Amino acid sequence: MSPVSATYWGIPGYVIFWALFAIAFGIFIRRVYFLIRLLGLGKPENRFDQLRQRIIDMLAINLSQWCSLKTVSFKDLSGIGHALMFWGFGVFLIGYVLFMGLREGFGISVSSAGSLFEKIYLSLMDLSALLIILAVIQAAIKRYVTKPERLERKEDPKEALIENIKMISLFTTMILLMLFYYWMEGIRYAFNNITTSWPPITGALASFLAGSGISQESLSATYKTIWWLNYLLLLGAVVYTPHSKHLHPLFSSANILFKPFGSKVVLEPIPLEALEAPEGSVTLGVSKIQDFSWKQLLDLYACTWCGRCHVNCPAQLTGKTLSPREIILNLKEHLMEAGPELLANKGTSSPEVQPKTMSKTMIGDVVAEEEIWACTTCAACQEVCPSNIEHIRKVIELRRNLVLEQSKMPESAQLMLRNMQQRGHPWAGVQSMRLRGDWTSDLDIKVLTDGDSVNTLFWVGCTGALVERNVKATLAMTKVLKASGVDFGVLGDAETCCGDPARRAGYEFQFQMMAEQNIEMFKSFNIKEIITTCPHCFNTMKHEYPKFGGDFKVVHYTELIADFVRQGKLNLTQALNAKLTYHDPCYLGRYNGIYHDPRQILEAIPKAKLEEMERSKEQGFCCGGGGGLMWIEEQPGTTKISHMRIEEVHKSGVEMVVSACPYCLQMFEDAIDHKGMKESLKARDIVELVEESMKKS
Amino acid sequence: MNTIVCVKQVLDPEIPPAKFKIDPGTKQVIPPPGVPPVISVFDERAVEAACRLKDKHKGKITVISMGSAKAVDVIKHAISMGADDGYVLQDPAFENLDSFGTAYVLGKAIQKIGNYDLILCGRYSADWGAGQVGSILAEILSIPVVTFACDIQAVNKNLRIKRIMKDGYEVVEAPMPSLITVSGEIGLPRLPGGMGLMLARKKQIPIWKAQDIGADPSPLDKANAHIEVTSLSLPTRKTECEFVTGNTPGEAAVNLAQKLVRLM
Numbered sequence: 001m002s003p004v005s006a007t008y009w010g011i012p013g014y015v016i017f018w019a020l021f022a023i024a025f026g027i028f029i030r031r032v033y034f035l036i037r038l039l040g041l042g043k044p045e046n047r048f049d050q051l052r053q054r055i056i057d058m059l060a061i062n063l064s065q066w067c068s069l070k071t072v073s074f075k076d077l078s079g080i081g082h083a084l085m086f087w088g089f090g091v092f093l094i095g096y097v098l099f100m101g102l103r104e105g106f107g108i109s110v111s112s113a114g115s116l117f118e119k120i121y122l123s124l125m126d127l128s129a130l131l132i133i134l135a136v137i138q139a140a141i142k143r144y145v146t147k148p149e150r151l152e153r154k155e156d157p158k159e160a161l162i163e164n165i166k167m168i169s170l171f172t173t174m175i176l177l178m179l180f181y182y183w184m185e186g187i188r189y190a191f192n193n194i195t196t197s198w199p200p201i202t203g204a205l206a207s208f209l210a211g212s213g214i215s216q217e218s219l220s221a222t223y224k225t226i227w228w229l230n231y232l233l234l235l236g237a238v239v240y241t242p243h244s245k246h247l248h249p250l251f252s253s254a255n256i257l258f259k260p261f262g263s264k265v266v267l268e269p270i271p272l273e274a275l276e277a278p279e280g281s282v283t284l285g286v287s288k289i290q291d292f293s294w295k296q297l298l299d300l301y302a303c304t305w306c307g308r309c310h311v312n313c314p315a316q317l318t319g320k321t322l323s324p325r326e327i328i329l330n331l332k333e334h335l336m337e338a339g340p341e342l343l344a345n346k347g348t349s350s351p352e353v354q355p356k357t358m359s360k361t362m363i364g365d366v367v368a369e370e371e372i373w374a375c376t377t378c379a380a381c382q383e384v385c386p387s388n389i390e391h392i393r394k395v396i397e398l399r400r401n402l403v404l405e406q407s408k409m410p411e412s413a414q415l416m417l418r419n420m421q422q423r424g425h426p427w428a429g430v431q432s433m434r435l436r437g438d439w440t441s442d443l444d445i446k447v448l449t450d451g452d453s454v455n456t457l458f459w460v461g462c463t464g465a466l467v468e469r470n471v472k473a474t475l476a477m478t479k480v481l482k483a484s485g486v487d488f489g490v491l492g493d494a495e496t497c498c499g500d501p502a503r504r505a506g507y508e509f510q511f512q513m514m515a516e517q518n519i520e521m522f523k524s525f526n527i528k529e530i531i532t533t534c535p536h537c538f539n540t541m542k543h544e545y546p547k548f549g550g551d552f553k554v555v556h557y558t559e560l561i562a563d564f565v566r567q568g569k570l571n572l573t574q575a576l577n578a579k580l581t582y583h584d585p586c587y588l589g590r591y592n593g594i595y596h597d598p599r600q601i602l603e604a605i606p607k608a609k610l611e612e613m614e615r616s617k618e619q620g621f622c623c624g625g626g627g628g629l630m631w632i633e634e635q636p637g638t639t640k641i642s643h644m645r646i647e648e649v650h651k652s653g654v655e656m657v658v659s660a661c662p663y664c665l666q667m668f669e670d671a672i673d674h675k676g677m678k679e680s681l682k683a684r685d686i687v688e689l690v691e692e693s694m695k696k697s
Numbered sequence: 698m699n700t701i702v703c704v705k706q707v708l709d710p711e712i713p714p715a716k717f718k719i720d721p722g723t724k725q726v727i728p729p730p731g732v733p734p735v736i737s738v739f740d741e742r743a744v745e746a747a748c749r750l751k752d753k754h755k756g757k758i759t760v761i762s763m764g765s766a767k768a769v770d771v772i773k774h775a776i777s778m779g780a781d782d783g784y785v786l787q788d789p790a791f792e793n794l795d796s797f798g799t800a801y802v803l804g805k806a807i808q809k810i811g812n813y814d815l816i817l818c819g820r821y822s823a824d825w826g827a828g829q830v831g832s833i834l835a836e837i838l839s840i841p842v843v844t845f846a847c848d849i850q851a852v853n854k855n856l857r858i859k860r861i862m863k864d865g866y867e868v869v870e871a872p873m874p875s876l877i878t879v880s881g882e883i884g885l886p887r888l889p890g891g892m893g894l895m896l897a898r899k900k901q902i903p904i905w906k907a908q909d910i911g912a913d914p915s916p917l918d919k920a921n922a923h924i925e926v927t928s929l930s931l932p933t934r935k936t937e938c939e940f941v942t943g944n945t946p947g948e949a950a951v952n953l954a955q956k957l958v959r960l961m
Contacts, residue, residue, distance in 0.1 A: 275895045284891045404891035414888050421889065422735050422774065428711040435716050436731035493731025509894045 003227040004104045024235035031242035038339040045293035047258040058257040067386040071308055078142055081135040088128035095125045119198055126199030129178040136174045150307030173233055180230040187223045248304045252387035255302035258295050259388040263543035264379045264591045267396055270508050285400025288362055289335050290342055300332035302387035309381035314622040315374040319638040322374035324381035324391040327367055334366045363398055372398045373410055374635055377504050377627030378586040383618055399506025416631035417507045424496035425462040426631055437493030439471045447492035453526040454489035461534035462497050463662035469669055470662045476691035477533055483694060484564045498537040505628035519550035529553040535587035535661045558660050561690055562597035565604045572693040575607035581654045584620035585661035598660050598686055605693045613652045621645050625663035646671035660686045698756035700747040702817045703803050704740035706764045706771045707824040724929040736771040739819025743879040745886040746849050747817055748779035754851055757781045761806050763791055763799060769902045777889035777897035788907040790917045795924035798917055800833035805910040816876040820845055835876035843871050847882035
């Protein structure tokens with residue numbers, strides 16, 4: 001009954017089989033080759049380090065389907081459907097290779113008919129098919145009935161129609177493939193007079209067909225017809241996928257393989273040689289699509305349009321035009337438009353020529369400046385992205401170009417950056433500002449001077465040293481450190497900024513100079529360990545300074561205090577008697593995975609009743625102050641991110657919002673003030689509560 | 698078009714008023730620790746004006762600053778914005794000079810540099826605010842002076858200057874070379890770009906002493922100073938806070954406007 005060994009119109013079946021196969025895979029490979037060549041337009045970047053670990057990570061994430069299951073919640077179960085489809089089609093793919101490719105195509109049998117392996121594998125396929133059908137139905141309901149916000153896009157009607165036709169064809173194809181499978185296998189079992197309860201559905205179908213009295217000839221003819229239809233449908237899918245977002249099994253996996261290590265967001269320094277090059281030959285940051293690295297372009301292919309980033313972005317949720325999804329999709333569209341001509345021009349005398357067919361400028365037409373300046377770099381988008389897309393890296397690269405080459409930025413950003421450049425901190429001009437280091441007066445603290453040597457440095461950070469409200473937390477911190485017997489020094493008025501606001505705002509060289517200066521200073525005092533109160537300083541020094549030769553042990557104070565509490569070095573005895581909630585700072589939580597320590601400290605304070613907000617830990621909502629946005633004005637006419645967050649705090653019914661970041665504290669103080677909630681809600685830093693709780697009565 | 702810009706390094710005007718201290722005995726300001734001095738606000742705008750002209754007409758910008766060795770920082774800042782060269786004029790004889798002495802030193806340095814089409818200064822310095830050096834310097838160099846510029850254009854080998862006035866502006870023309878003092882209305886100075894930051898970092902800034910510019914001792918002699926500081930005291934600050942209200946935002950705005958009109 002083998003369809004391939006039969007002859008059709010005088011042509012042997014296997015010739016047709018391989019001819020169709022060659023055509024379909026020819027188209028597939030041609031397209032994939034084109035897409036990979038487009039990646040080659042990008043700048044080089046080394047993501048091939050630790051390859052073994054990368055492969056292990058990718059297999060673990062993919063095979064376990066953690067990528068799609070990590071975001072499953074009661075509100076959104078589609079990750080489960082995706083996992084079922086992935087595993088189901090995985091089983092089918094192997095099945096197609098074994099039973100269609102090898103057995104029919106080459107005549108090689110990996111197992112004899114009726115063997116235990118075949119029984120088990122076919123049962124697996126049998127059940128997988130059912131799960132796939134259920135998952136497709138779930139996906140279709142999701143898309144056409146419940147319509148979650150994340151799947152909605154503002155598209156023109158024509159594009160939306162095309163997209164709909166594609167999706168419906170896809171759903172139909174998947175269901176047809178499964179139905180064809182049952183049908184074929186049922187007929188095959190019936191034809192061979194096999195009665196079995198495993199595989200169950202095929203078995204039941206076989207007994208039904210056997211009992212229906214259909215002749216062997218019709219069974220055989222029907223089998224052949226369906227077999228060829230099934231084969232055509234499969235090859236159709238092979239042709240279709242690389243022309244659609246459904247190539248993501250390939251590119252998303254590749255993207256997970258090449259994901260950044262270490263911090264959530266890895267930014268590459270701009271090599272200083274870039275400035276030695278003749279003017280115009282090197283772009284600072286990214287102004288054209290080919291300025292991105294190949295990995296940043298791969299991100300564009302990896303997007304599955306799932307929209308999770310879109311519905312988790314604080315800028316988007318507060319009414320700003322920024323949408324991480326739209327940035328990725330618009331850049332991809334731009335790459336597809338500009339790519340062919342760029343490829344044609346590649347290798348000619350001027351590889352940088354703008355394609356003639358393209359009048360679009362990337363910054364402005366493809367990604368608007370206001371979108372670029374709305375990002376708080378909170379990484380909520382990257383946290384939920386199933387494909388490990390690096391949205392923030394792109395935003396920063398675009399900012400770099402705006403700031404370093406075009407000198408275009410919001411006035412508020414310019415003021416902050418000028419302060420960074422001239423005064424070494426971002427806070428000048430702020431009311432109730434203090435002088436650097438004046439908080440150390442009247443305190444018995446070791447302020448480092450030339451020639452000193454100390455193992456542990458307490459890095460105060462600009463906000464903790466200069467802003468009145470935050471100095472309170474700094475003073476509490478020094479008391480806690482002393483009470484715990486830590487031998488530490490501070491830099492006093494010699495401390496400058498760690499460089500984070502400059503880097504996030506795209507002022508990369510300023511950051512690099514500050515990093516180099518700080519590292520040099522740390523080395524001159526023989527500093528080995530740095531304690532920070534600011535998660536932004538923490539992240540910068542821990543993950544970004546090593547690239548500039550600064551390898552220090554960097555500790556956030558919540559890690560340290562949690563340790564002291566666990567070891568019994570700190571006794572928290574005074575009751576707090578308050579209902580409070582903990583707001584996860586983005587750079588502590590999502591960037592560095594520190595969720596447990598701060599909560600453990602709060603739980604150790606007697607009578608502190610910790611309530612969790614709806615959005616917390618990995619899903620924590622930004623305070624609005626990261627990425628330089630502490631100083632950059634939010635898009636006019638939109639809700640302030642800090643106001644939205646403080647409303648959430650208010651809803652949780654607590655009397656205190658506790659954080660572990662000076663920016664969060666600042667943003668909350670402002671928001672509480674603005675909302676007139678001063679009487680009912682207080683913003684505190686964990687260390688202040690710790691200090692109060694350890695006081696002797 | 699070759700421009701020379703005179704810049705001054707001053708105590709950061711952003712220092713919180715409460716932290717501002719003076720020594721009445723020596724009649725000098727005591728710089729607070731941990732606050733780096735900065736380029737004087739209007740001088741930075743003068744550099745910006747020079748850069749805008751250079752963007753259009755090419756040429757060279759040279760920046761000079763009389764002050765301590767730390768003034769290298771303000772020169773480097775100007776270079777990061779787009780200036781080409783810079784010199785620090787530092788000598789014990791230059792310390793605590795009045796406007797005349799300062800203009801004399803700057804004039805000597807400018808004569809040494811030579812070959813200029815335009816001299817730019819800030820309208821006044823952010824610390825003492827005398828606003829005299831520019832005009833005296835023009836007198837010393839025997840070139841025309843135009844003050845309070847908010848826009849400078851080079852038109853047919855002449856300079857067309859928009860001068861800010863109390864009730865608007867006027868447009869005047871001056872030949873090259875002239876000296877122009879620049880006002881804040883010219884706009885925000887540019888943020889130094891990547892290229893500028895790195896250029897400035899590498900640049901060696903020469904320091905010129907009195908003998909390098911051929912300055913005579915007599916104009917630098919404090920006995921010949923035209924200005925004497927008799928006393929120095931902190932201004933007293935009084936703030937009164939009043940909330941202007943109204944039944945509607947519109948009414949509140951009207952009330953506020955009326956109050957402001959009365960205060961003007």
